[in-house]
Amino acid sequence: MLTLGIETSCDETAIALLHNSREILADVVLSQAQVHERFGGVVPEIASRNHLQYVLPCLEEALHKAQKTLEEVELYAVTAGPGLQGALLVGVLFAKTLAGVYGRPCMGVNHLEGHLLAIALAEDAPQPPFLSLVVSGGHTHLFAVEALGRYRQLASTRDDAAGEAFDKTARLLGLPYPGGAQVDFLARKGNPQAFAFPRALKGKGIYDFSFSGLKTAVAHVIAKEGIPRGQRLYDLCASFQEAVADSLTKKCMEAARQEGFEAIALGGGVAANSRLRSLAKERAEAAQLRLYVPEPSLCTDNAAMIALAGHEAYMRGERGCMALDAKPTWHLSERA
Ligand code: KG4
Numbered sequence: 480m481l482t483l484g485i486e487t488s489c490d491e492t493a494i495a496l497l498h499n500s501r502e503i504l505a506d507v508v509l510s511q512a513q514v515h516e517r518f519g520g521v522v523p524e525i526a527s528r529n530h531l532q533y534v535l536p537c538l539e540e541a542l543h544k545a546q547k548t549l550e551e552v553e554l555y556a557v558t559a560g561p562g563l564q565g566a567l568l569v570g571v572l573f574a575k576t577l578a579g580v581y582g583r584p585c586m587g588v589n590h591l592e593g594h595l596l597a598i599a600l601a602e603d604a605p606q607p608p609f610l611s612l613v614v615s616g617g618h619t620h621l622f623a624v625e626a627l628g629r630y631r632q633l634a635s636t637r638d639d640a641a642g643e644a645f646d647k648t649a650r651l652l653g654l655p656y657p658g659g660a661q662v663d664f665l666a667r668k669g670n671p672q673a674f675a676f677p678r679a680l681k682g683k684g685i686y687d688f689s690f691s692g693l694k695t696a697v698a699h700v701i702a703k704e705g706i707p708r709g710q711r712l713y714d715l716c717a718s719f720q721e722a723v724a725d726s727l728t729k730k731c732m733e734a735a736r737q738e739g740f741e742a743i744a745l746g747g748g749v750a751a752n753s754r755l756r757s758l759a760k761e762r763a764e765a766a767q768l769r770l771y772v773p774e775p776s777l778c779t780d781n782a783a784m785i786a787l788a789g790h791e792a793y794m795r796g797e798r799g800c801m802a803l804d805a806k807p808t809w810h811l812s813e814r815a
């Protein structure tokens with residue numbers, strides 16, 4: 480089955496063509512990060528307008544790369560939420576139009592399910608049940624994946640998402656938006672023990688996350704000594720990153736142990752972080768848990784994961800409908 484996936488929930492316009500559930504024929508991602516950089520974050524109105532402008536060229540490039548035509552597409556899968564309303568609407572209307580014109584079904588996909596299932600595109604994919612940590616710019620959740628399509632939320636952030644903490648810290652340091660990858664890069668030359676940053680909600684059995692205190696601790700350092708330069712900047716980035724990776728992985732391992740999971744999967748943009756990946760590997764090995772982490776390009780926003788989530792839902796017997804609408808706030812445990 481040939482599925483065309485569409486992702487426009489935030490500031491990436493992405494279109495992918497997926498053959499059955501593994502073979503990515505094309506995965507085109509046009510990032511608007513540079514457009515939003517001077518505002519220090521995503522401007523919803525600008526994001527919607529850019530999606531409108533990029534979506535057709537993106538489709539043409541994907542079809543060209545895959546050497547396919549729209550007549551050959553058998554299923555459409557589009558991110559319907561959560562995300563920015565105007566941005567989501569562009570993708571949803573685009574998908575429904577194509578599906579209507581070509582007489583094909585159109586599935587509305589939850590963006591978080593896309594991140595959670597990105598790991599299933601890998602050669603070595605986990606079989607449910609497993610624990611999934613989804614860490615992105617807007618979300619930080621731990622899900623029990625009981626079966627494909629059956630997710631139970633075990634924990635989430637009480638304030639900032641992990642990616643938001645990276646982006647806000649980067650902004651305090653005068654680094655361009657989005658700052659996660661920049662902090663990761665600068666941290667490579669730093670000492671992660673240089674600053675004793677706090678780890679919130681350390682109690683046993685508490686899996687929820689909190690990152691606003693950490694961001695405030697960084698702000699205090701800057702208020703005291705100004706924006707650090709050179710080695711001090713590298714050390715600050717490394718210490719901040721260590722605190723995020725430490726909290727995320729500790730809670731993940733603890734939840735896996737308490738809930739009886741033998742496998743953990745990571746997903747979302749922050750799962751591209753080098754320290755989170757290495758610390759998760761270290762701790763999973765020590766706890767004798769199997770760890771699955773997608774390639775960095777499948778951690779950040781893409782449409783291949785949306786195509787896969789739509790395809791899997793269709794194979795489970797779910798059917799899309801042309802009344803599909805954008806759902807800016809959509810919890811993963813709810814159906815479309
Ligand atoms: O999943 P994603 O692409 O979009 C959302 O659904 O939000 O995640 C974007 C987030 C941003 O906050 C970005 O700074 C962060 O992922 N990110 C990283 C890295 N690459 C992207 N954070 C830390 N280290 C990275 N290497």
Ligand code: ZN
Pocket residue numbers: 590594615616747748779780
């Ligand atoms: Zn995302």
